[in-house]
Amino acid sequence: MTLDALTTRITAAAYHDYPETSIPTELIDGEIVVAASPKFTHQQIVARVYDLIRQIVQIDSMFFFFF
Secondary structure: OOHHHHOOOOOHHHHHOOOOOOOOEEEEOOEEEEOOOOOHHHHHHHHHHHHHHHHHHHHOOOOOOOO
16 A cells, blocks of 8 residues: 555645644645744845845935835
8 A cells, every 4th residue: 555545635625624734735736735844044044134125225315125
């Protein structure tokens, strides 16, 4: 018996009927996939990009930056 035989697939309509949660999930090829949490390094990179964009926007007063 393969792993595919043990996997229960659902339709998009059935997925839509599932209750909402705060855990990010996706329906891929009939399987519910739980998204992994971002790693610390990813969060550091996001923070640096945010800071760089914020500095650029502060220089050019034509733009408004809301975060």
